[in-house]
Each structure stands twice: as C-alpha cells, then as structure tokens.
Amino acid sequence: MNFSSFLLMRQEIALLAIILILVIAEIFIPKNRKASIVHLTVFLFGIHTIIGFFQIDESYLFGGMFRTNHLIHFFKNVLNIGVLILLLQSADWIQEKIMNQNKGSEFFILLFSSLLGMYFMISAGDFLMFYLGLELSTLPVAALAAFETMKRISSESGIKLILSSALASGVSLFGISMLYATTGSIYFSEIVQTLSSTNLTLLGMVLLFAGISFKISLVPFHFWTADVYEGAPISVASYLSVISKGSAVFILMILLFTVLQPLVHIWENMIYIIAIATMFIGNLFALRQQNMKRFLAFSSIAQAGFILLGLIEGSQLGTATVVYFVLIYIFSNLAAFGVVQAISLQTGKEQIKDYEGLYRTNPNLSLVLMLALFSLAGIPPVAGFFGKFFLFTAAASKGLYLLVFLAVVNVTISLYYYLLVVRAMFLRKGDNPIPFFRNKFYMRIGLAITVLGILLLGIYSPLYDYIYELSSAFN
C-alpha cells in the first residue's frame, strides 16, 4: 500500500475530506453566518467534480475488494455532475427553510455520505464491499427523506423508505449468502468462474436482483417510490429518482455483465418481463396523477423500464446505451424536478392543476419544464430522443422486436401524459396562475446547466463515441 495506490481512491478520499471539512465548519462558523456553509459546500463539491475528470489508472486495491477502471470512474463522474446540479437547485431551499433549523450542514453530510456509499458500491470487487456500499448509500437517504421533521408526511416518507429498504437489503444479503454458499467466494472474479445454474444460485441471483431493483424502482419492487417521493423534500425525491437510481443501474449492470454473466440466458428473460411490467405499470399509473411529485415518481419508474432495454443487450453496445441514457436522464429529470422545486419553494404549490397558465406568468420556467418533459418523452431533437432511440437499437440488435414494439407503445402513452403537463402550462389559461417570480442565483445556474445538457448532449456525438469506447471494459 503506497501513496500512488491510494490515489486510486482519490474520489472517495476527496469526498470524505469534504464531509470532514463540513463537520469542522459546522463547529467553527458562528451561528449568524451559517448561511456561508451553503456557499462553501457548493464550492467544494464543484472543485471535487472538476477534479474528478482527471483520469485514474485502472487497478485493484485491498486484494481485489476495491477496483476501479475508466468506466467505473466515469460512473462516478456522472453521479458527481448530478449531485452538483442537485446542490445548486436545492441551495435556496436549504438557505431559506433548513438553515434556520440549524441543520444545513447535516443535510450535506448525509447527502455526501450516501454518495460515498455509492462510490464504494460501484467500485466494489467483492460482495462485502458491495453490501457495505449499498447500505451506506441507502441509510442516510432515509434520514434525508424525513428531514422536514415538522411535516408528518415527511416523517411518514422516511419511515416507509427505511422499512422498505431494510427489507430490500435483507433480501439481497440473503441472495448474496446463497451465491456464497454455492461458489465458496465473495469475490466477483472468483464467483464468475465457478457459477453454474443450480437452483440455489438462481434463487440467490433473483434475491440479489430484487434488492437492487428496489433502488431502481422496478416493478414489482417499486411500491415505495410514489409515497416516498410525495412526502420527502423535493431535493431528496430528486436525489432518489436520479442519483440513487443511476448508481443502482450502474451496479446492476456491473453485476449482470460480469459476475452473473454465466447465467445470461436466464437473466435475459427475467429482465425482459420486468422491463415490460415496469414500463406499463409506471406509465399507466402516471396517467392519472394529480401531484407533480407523484407524477414524476411514476414517470421515473417507466423510464427505468426503458433502461432495461439496453441492459438486456448485455455487451458493449448495451453498456454504452445505458450509460448514455442515464446521463441524459439525469439532466432531463433534474430539470423537471428543478422547476417543481423552484415553484414549490416560492408558492408551495405542487399540483399539476396549479401549473395552468404558467407560460403567461413564468415563460422561462415553463420552457425549461417543457424541454425536460419533451426530453423524457423522447422527442427529437432534444437529448432524450437519442437516449431512447439508442436503447431501442440495442434491444433491436438482439432481435427483440416485440419488446421494442411494446416499449414504443409505452413511449406513446408517456407522450400523452407529458403533454398533459405541457398543455396545462402553455395551452390553458388557469384561473389562478402562479404569479411571476425570479429565481435566485444558484437555482438559475442549476436550471441553465440542465437545459444546456438537454439541448446539447444528444447532438454532441463525440460524447457517445467516448462512452462507447469506455464500455468495452466489461467484455
């Protein structure tokens, strides 16, 4: 263990350092200047994100428990970008609502701890590290969901999340133990060599899959999603739907493509039916939602179903399309949540009905939300279209036309409900439209970044080429 091998964990160490700095800052910054903690956090995390783009060597640490390569490193960068945008979008909320309860740094510390857990999870080289990362990434979020302790619904959301996630991680731990029982190892590289399709390994695989599916909100492991999103503060819902889901997709991809590769003919089928169920259930539920947060919850479930279309391809193309889609999804969904956040912060309104006539009073916000929804619906030329198109191409290249057909049907259904919101904003008058307001600096930056992403990520093709090259890592 020398210095240069420590540098392989640069991201983790840096994030840990930020957490510690925040703890110290909380102690030393006087009470009347606590607001500066927000600036400090955004600044530190911004630096951290930028430094993240410097390449890291590919290697293993701790006898194979921790590993990193260019693709995994890229995953972490994607998560960083998401968290940075999220911080910008929630900075105002924290300053206005949370700081005066003296809990500002607590929020950030919990958030970063969870992110740290994700780092470890996707860098895991064995199931022990994976499980620790999984837990570390989930538990702080439950605390975050219940963060608005004054609100009953927020506490309910926290309780629901902690109960459900305890169940999920218990189940996946059970699954892992079965895999250990049949292969005698917890190291990914060793398991893959001895794994065969016995009943016990299959059961183990399914249970492990169920645990991770919980975080991605795949049907039937999705039930917590809408309730938790609705009750949790918007930043937290946004975090759950974007960052937490993204990291879980990454780890699921790693596990399926590397550790569980011998069982590919089984998990293909499993992904196939889960994908169909998830798309349909997510979309059908989204159709009738009145509350923006619940609406976005179901929409994000449906989006997860689409991601599975890329996973099923199982090789370089699948990896590339999934990573590309997740990146675009982060921007699109954060844009949507950002607008909801901005409006909720100013007016407390969260119903779709309240958005009627928004275009007249707040044209810019409506345009951002429209772009975001168009991107989620997959309408060209915004980025979401390219993401979806490539996922479909990945599935089609395996000859799964029925699946692609059903997915495209779902795209049409989803177009309907995304247009409902667009219609409310643009085409309806609204008796009592939300009055004009100006966003604060951080929020504006946060939204601007997402809009740029939505407009440019699809058209800027070298990005995909780059991801495609990285994606050979699992083959």
Next chain:
Amino acid sequence: MNLNHIILIPLIPLAVFLILGIFYNKIKPAVSGYVGVLGLLTATGLAFYSAYNYFIVIGKTEGVYQTIVEKTVWMNFTDSLRIDMGILIDPISVMMLIVVSVISLMVHIYSRGYMKGDPGYTKYFAFLSLFTFSMYGLVLATNLFQIYIFWELVGVSSYLLIGYYYTKESAVAAAKKAFVVTRFADLGFLIGILIIGYYTGTYDFETLNNPEGTSILNWASTSFMGLSVLTWALLLIFIGGAGKSAMFPLHIWLPDAMEGPTPVSALIHAATMVVAGVYLVARLFPMYYFIEDGFALNIVAFVGAFTALFAAVIAITQTDIKRVLAFSTMSQLGYMMLALGVSGYEGHEGLGYMASMFHLFTHAMFKALLFLCAGSVIHAIHSNFLKDMGGLRKYMPITNITFLIAALAIAGVPPLAGFWSKDEILVAAFEHNTFLYVIGLFVAGLTAFYIFRIYFGIFWGKEGNYKDKPNESPGSLTAPLLILAFFSIVGGFIPFSEFISADKAGFETHVNYPLAAIAVFAGLIGIALSWMFYKKENELADKFANGFGAFYTWAYHKFYFDELYLFVTKRILFNGIAKTAARFDKKYVDGTMVGIGNQTLNTSEKIKGIQSGKVQDYAFAFIAGAVVLAIICIYLWTN
C-alpha cells in the same frame, strides 16, 4: 457548379426562428413579420437557384441525374453501424425544396395580413420558421435516422401551430390528437428503421436505394411469417408515412386539425407536412420496388386508392369548408400513394412515380390556393360554414376568380395544372390495374363534384345574412392568391418527366388522349351535377351558364332526369353511402382510436387501488414478486 449554398436553405429559417424566439419580447410584431418573410424570400431564391443549377447547369451525367450527397460522420454507433448527418440532393429533394419554399413563402406573406393584431404574432412567425426548417431538414435528409429526427420535429412544430389558438379548447384537443395519432403511426416507422439498421447495417438512402447492388436482395433473404423482414420493415415505415399523410385509418387527426389558423392549414395540411409520407415512400422507392417484387408497394397502392375514394365520398357531406378541403387533401394524397403503388422502375415504366411527384407539386399549388382562398373568405365573414356563405363573388372578385382557377385545377380541367398530373396518374393506374383505374376515375368525378359544390355554395347561390358588407381581403392576402393561381395554371406545362423519374434518367411522356378525354369527362360530369344541385337556387347565373350553356339547359329542362339524379345522388349516394361513410368514420375509425385511449385511462384507474399506501402490502408485493420470479427462473428457464 457547386451546390454548397443548399445548406443555407434550412439554416435561414432556423436562424429566423432563433432570432424571433429569443427576442420575442423585444421585437415589434411588424418587424417580426418582415424578418420571417425576408428570410424565406432568401431561402426561396436559393431554392430556385439550386434547382436551376441542378437540373440545367449540371444536368445529367451519363444520362442520369446524379445524387449528390454531402455528409459527415456524426457518430459511430457501433463498430458496424454509422450514423451520418448531411444533405442529399437529387431530383425529388430539389423539387420538394421548391414546393416547400414557395408555399411557405406565400403563407408567410399571407399571414402578415391574416394574423394582424394577434397577440402572439411574433410567436406565430417563430413557429412558422421552425416548421419550415424542419420540413427542409426532412427533405434533405441523407439517411433514415436523420429523416426521422426531422420527421418528429415537423410533428412538434405542427403541434405548436395547430394549437396556436390556445384559448380555443377544440384547437388544443385537435393539436394533441394530431400529435399523438401521428406519433402512434411513427411507432411503425421507428421499428422499421431499427429493423433496417439491424439487417442492412446502414441507414443511408444511397446504399439502401442502390438497385444495382445485389445487397438489397441479399438482405431481403431473411424471412419472417412468410415475408421478407425488409418487406415488414417497409410496411412499418409505410405506417409512419400513412400517419403523416393521413391515409385510412390513420387519417382521423387531419379533419380536426383544421382548428388551427387557416394559413397554417394551407402550409401544413395541404402542401408540406402531409406529403411527407408520400415523399418518404418515394425516397425509398427502389427498396419498395425491388424487395419481394414490390409486395409492400401493392399495399401502398390499395391503401392509397381506398383513401382516395373514402375521403372523396366524405368530402361531399361536409358543411365546414375547411373540412371539405381537409378530406379533399386526404383524397388527393391517396392519389399520390396510388400512383407510387402502381409505378414501375425503368423509363416509361416509372410513370406512376413521376406522376405522383408531379401531382404532389401541382396539388401543393392549387390546394394551398384553395386553403388560402378559404382563409380569405373566413377572414371576410368570420365563419367556416357553407350555410353562412353565398353570393360572395360580387364582394370578393379576386378570391372568386382564384378559387375558381384552383377548383378547375383540382377537377382536372385542361389546361390547368391538375389536369396534367392527374391524367398521368390515371394512365399509370390504367396500365397497371384496371380496378384501381376505375376507382381513380370515379374519384376524379367526385372531386369535381365536391369542390364545385363548395365553390357554388360560397360564391354563388343565395346571399348569406351578412352583418356588414363583406369586403375583398387586403393586398397581403390576395397577392399570394394571385401568385399561386399563376402556378396552378402553368404548373402543368413543366416537362416533369424530363426531370423526375424513378431511375433518374428521365423519359418522354405523351398525353393519352382517350384516357384524358374520359377523365375530363368525369370531371365535367361532377361539375355539372354540383351545378344543378348547388347553383340552382340562384336566379340564373347568366355568365356562367353561357359557358356551359347547352349542357346546362339540357339538364335543366329534362326535369325528370334531374329528379332521377336527385334521387340517386341525394338519396342513395349522399344520404345512403356518403353519410354512412362519414358516420362510420366518426364512430368506428375515430371511435376505435379514442377507445384505445379511454381503455388505457380506465385500466389506469382500475389498477390505482394496488398502490394502497401500506408498507405491509408493499413488502408483500416485494417478497411475492421475488418468489414468483425465482420460481419462473428455476422451473421455466433453466432448460
């Protein structure tokens, strides 16, 4: 000669859109109108210049017009599949550039007057530019992926334009319907693209359409349910085209879309977006023709013929003049598809292909003219309905004359534009399949009938109860009418087959006199019938009657004939068949689509109960789901 400036043609409207979109609060409405018109004027000039260069200056190389492609690799999607972006210049794309430019320019000029005083004036022009840009992009696309992007973009911008009167509930509903129905059809398109990409490894039109290469036939060898996979792909792509081009049964959005501003209908629903489907089939024509002996092409022909007939019959019954024009458009689009469907490939064999493009061209001119005339009438008397109109020829002479020219053109009266192109279609159909020819001929008669029905209804007959005296529209409205009328008159004299043919070599066409005479006769019967039914209330249309004097007097005096006609046409044709068809359309075709939507909503309502809010239930679902999955995995899939 270099054609690099063609890239500017789509970029100009894009720039206009960005300027108007970004500064829409700061630009005065009058200025935005000028910006829009000027931008498009430049683009139109460039389009004509390019056409001149392409057809005349460069001309044919080795007897064929070359396909010029300028493209860059946009993305290496996988190691074997590459996606390019660029522009493709060949006879049909150059022709489409002209069509889109001319119509869009006319609509821009017209809109300056028509939308005057509208609060969203600048926004409207921004949308128009966006639409024009997308349409140019669609026309110039070099590959399936690119055309799909612009295809959808056209959909988005037309959504914005149809829903422009957003205070009108029906307009909003119509916009959404148009978007969702065409999107539904695009399902087919998208999957077709994916299939082609997978089996052929390319999206490029150039490669796909190369009939010399044996590759097309090699690709076609994989079969699925008795048909080649590529035939399936082409059929799926045709579904996409049928959605945009309002082919039965995906036409239901078009009549409703008439809720948008009338100039928008002229642009989108007459000349540009709705012909995108026809253009798409023409673009992939060699594939359609060579794969499995044109199986997919036959389907195209029959769908086209049926739509032509179906829509023409319904057009007879409509009382809203814009709806008549909408159904008429459907019917004419059916003609174009029919012509493509019966076409061969080489030389004179490819008559249908050329006729289809020719008709696309002439139809764009006279149908846009009809819509703009209708807009002029609506502008004057503020109603869409025939019952509120009548006798307007005295008040609106220019509109009257130009409408008449367009009506004669669509009815196929020589020497107006519609005659030449329709004649070619009928000849092509005749040479291919007599049944389709008879349908085509019958539709020609119906077309003349319904168009003159509204012509007489608007400009002749009893005067409506006008509150104020209707006035001829201002110059900004009538100028485009006159220009389009000019094109509708002379458009037919262009030696189209020299320029456009399936094999790009060009060929000579000659008028087939017997067939032409029959077609003209069918048209005249249609006109005469509508004359008798719809002009009679008028005391006596002296001037007009003189023109057709003998026939009219004969028909007029043989009153029992008239009664017989009345019985046959009004009772049987009108009430019996046409009304039933209209009702069938409303109730079943439309109803099915709406039903699918409602069913989805109902299902959504029913399953809502599962989401109970209790964590116990969630945990149960979680465990049950995992167990079921495990059971399936272990017992079903392990073999």
